[in-house]
Amino acid sequence: MKSSEKNSMIKTAFGTVAFAGALLALAGQAQAAATIVINNVNAAGIGFNDSTPATPVGGNNGTTIGQQRLIAFTHAANIWGATLTSTQPIVINAQFSALTCDSASATLGSAGATSTFRNFANAPRTNTWYSYALANKLAGAYLGTANAAQINANFNVNLGNTGCLDGTHWYLGLDAAHGNDIDFVATLLHEMAHGLGFQTFTNGSTGAFSSGYPSAWDYYLTGSATGLTWANMTAAQRKASALSVDKLYWAGPLVTAAVPSVLRQGQPGLTISGTNAGTAAGVYAVGEASFGNPVTKTGLSGQVMPVVNADGSLSLACDPISGSAALAVKGNIALVSRGTCAFTVKVKNMQDAGAAAVLIADNAAGAPAGLGGSDSTVLIPSVRIEQAAGAALLAQLGKRTRTASGVVALLNISGTQYSGADAQGHILMYAPSVYASGSSVSHYDTTPFPNQLMEYAISGDLTHSVIPPEDLTFRLLQDIGW
Template identity: 65%
Template sequence: MSTNKFIGGKFATGALLIAAGLLGASLQAQAAAIITINNMNAPGVGFNDPTPVDPVGGNTGTTLGEQRLIAFTHAANIWGATLTSNQPIVINAQFTDLACTATSATLGSAGATSIFRNFPNAPKANTWYSYALANKIAGAYQGTAGAAQINANFNAKLGKTGCLDGTFFYLGLDSNHGTNIDFVVTLLHEMGHGVGFQTFTNGSTGAQNGGFPAIWDHYLMGTATGKLWKDMTNAERQASALSGDKLVWTGPLTNAAAPQVLRAGVPALNVSGSQAGATAGAHPVGEASFGPALTATPITGAIMPVVTATGALDLACEPVTGLNAIAVRNNIALVSRGTCGFTVKVKNLQNAGAKAVLVADNAPGTVTGLGGSDPTVTIPSVRITQADGAALLAALSKRTRTTSAVYASLALDMTRYAGTDAAGRLLMFAPNPFQGGSSVSHFDTSATRNLLMEPAISADLTQSPMVPQDLTFKLLQDIGW
């Protein structure tokens, strides 16, 4: 059974009982549910790292390993105060070397150690439940009493050369992580997977585990077919996992709470004009994390491409000059993704006089946002699919040097909440191509505010899985917590 990965990028407590720095030490968070953390690291590494450190952000530990354990117990206390179960939740946890590059990293991975169906009090017959949830519903341990229900790993290489260089886990308990990664938030995310925020169906093949659906699949629906995942064929599930904005959550508690958490308004691009042809109408876009946000008031203008000498879309990684500068002035520029950062492209077009920017993807797939940060960017920008970029470039073939008969309107669609479909259902993460460990078992990245159980960490996440900060606990309630 695969685990779920948390990828770096976009992403009343009970008693605190601490026994840090010892091989095999167990920590217990006690509230509405008792959570026990088994430290699986060997002496001298991970949770037993003896490196001296100063206390930080309410974390009083004096070694790196001790601070890591205190942060873990703090996160466990948050979940312990949120969940209810008369059976202890046991987590085997360790720091290990996980995948990373200089610019991205797998922060952690976690999942249920076992799954169960047809246990006492099971609400759905012939349906898989995570170990911890099965114990809660049955009111008794399934399998071996006291066995760990969750296995969790965290990246021991984070911050070292070649692993998200210069970025570290912040071990304070006060959310004051700055440009580093809040370890408590990472822990909350991974524990969320462990208690059941995941499907046990194979999203890449569509095959159900042992021929039975997960409880997750009773609430996951593909709008292209109108079927729940439990009722689809393998091929239908496989296609649904790649369907972008056509995979939704039908759980009533989550969807009813969405307006209390999510922003009203979804970014929208509408294309019109006498030369628009097949491009006329609405197109999905991804928001930029920099520059001014879109509002309900549309930004309109002629679309003008920045092109190379051969007529292909340009990357706009260098200052825009000559005919391209004339073309984009006071218009909405169309450029290609690639080579340089999004902020570089948009700043170059801003300097050339463009009023907004459409960045066409350079590979097939579903649309996502534009990452980056530059406070000097003052024009809006959005990302569009490679297919939409190619279609727009073809429609612009009859443009003049300064205008076209293809027009764009960029605004927020105020009839929807960011991260939902037109029917108000939460969108789930279904990118094309499939992302193993991330697809299907996360909220979609279009959600605003950012949610704890998106596939990538975001700097603005809080240490709460509950409304009004988050929808994670509502989804867990939908499946039986």
């Protein structure tokens, strides 16, 4: 039997569109098929120890902000504890602190394994890194220092303050009724999954294995351009596949088998026609929004009307519109540009002007990703289209009148391919054309419908389930050994 070896901590981040002192105290314990121990490492008066009075909300009966945060954490831990199986306790060091944010976006949390292990007793694969908690489960023993934390989890203490996703706060209820705020339980479930092993320990920006060895994750992460898993690619091939947009998928058998029971059959698309469509006529791929009404098989049809700046370029639609601009989009499908403000802001402005739907033209080349964000007041459907598609439409829309364009858009669902999966039924992984540290590779893509817990950006319609028929998170963890 080879001795076990460990590796350094890796962290991943859960962000919106875009999940102090070392006062160590046992805050809570969740018990079921696995025992999860939560260590509150915040100093007095901070984060989980915040003594600010709070009114009970959504089944959370805590009377201070800190108590409610701990109760929500224990609730999420109970969900994972009832789902996992392990004879070894799973210990999480948890805290609130200042994380990256600005007025329009925020990193909600970060989490990861404190160590990784290979070549331990009962390891399914040799010379392969496993997250600390999973290694303990597989070994049937506590590796490293007894009762050491296997997961570090950190959450944004400034959320909702001026300059940090202004006006959007943590929702600490246990019922998912978060409205326009951020569901803390969903964020907790997401971050704990990372710590349990929902991540690679291979460097996606360089393609280099950690200390020369692959992660358990890398045996299922597959690039369609090569047909190889990351475990069998060269570093250069791994680096390229991390930027391949829609050509990186998960080949694990349990996730793939569950895709038909979780993801919608049929993919969204945009068909352009009409008397003035000209060279813009045709069928286009789109990225769906995680907010508003979804695109349907029946579909929605209407004339496309652009919102433009004085120079004729597409507007960012970050401000409300009125007058002739509002009259033009009323009852029609508005065309605006991506950039500067949140997708929800753009679509809400168009909805307020009376638009029936919104097309958001990308500001960079590449296949259109989904539109992240959450706003329960947005009801109309919206999609992202490629930069080239937006330019082609704008060129044809130069022939429009003030209220009509003769360019007709049909948004609908068609085909048999599952939304968020490739043609063979493998769920796609997040591989944007610009590498995003902490987000790329170690998340599902943004295109699955319904939205999945382990997409890189939180969605407003998430449930608190981690299993089919709602979610594929646990199936992936089972693929790697859970």
